Amino acid sequence: MNNLYEADFAQWAQEQAELCRQGRYSELDVEHLSEELEGMSARERRELVSRLGILLAHLLKWQYQPQRRGNRWRLTIKIQRFDVAALLHQNPSLRARFEEFLSDAYARAILQAAGETGLDENVFPEACPFSAGQVLGDHWPDAVS
Structure with missing residues (x-):
């Protein structure tokens, strides 16, 4: 069985599923x-944190560079919100740690927002400003004044 796992993961997975169905x-x-x-x-946790990072970065860009707001940013925010909601719907247990994931994602969001806007990382709040x-x-x- 270990050899099959190493040699052909897809076949191994199919066999495991069949063994389960047969009660073996x-x-x-x-x-x-x-x-x-x-x-x-x-993987589900990583995907959630990744999507939150993209969403938070775009919310920061929206807030800190209002003169550059456009349809792309708006669409990215809407799509990421939709996908985050879908992930939470499919994996309700992730909601219990949402604040933790939000905090993890925010650190990445600062890097992304700073890199994409040319603003210094220190411009953005140290902690996530969004509930x-x-x-x-x-x-x-x-907009931030």
């Missing part, structure tokens, strides 16, 4: 199956 649990490759399930969970409700809702931040 003692034949499952439990070690690799457990690793793959944990990996799936981690979870603002990030997920229809909040469009006012």
Whole structure:
């Protein structure tokens, strides 16, 4: 079973699924199956943090460079909000750690916003200035004066 996991992951996965359907649990490759399930969970978390980072970066750009606002930024914000909401709908357990993910994503968002705007990283607040409700809702931040 280990050889198949290493040699042909797709075939290994199909066989694991078939063993489950047939109730042949003692034949499952439990070690690799457990690793793959944990990996799936981690991928969902990484995708959420990545999408939040893009969303937060665009909200910062929207707030700090109002003269450059345009349809692309608006569309990116809307799409990322849609995709974040879909991820949370498909993975409700991620909501329990949303604030943590928001904080992790914000650090990346500062780097992205600074790099794309030419503004210094220190211009942006140290902590995320947007609440979870603002990030997920229809909040469009006012320009910073």
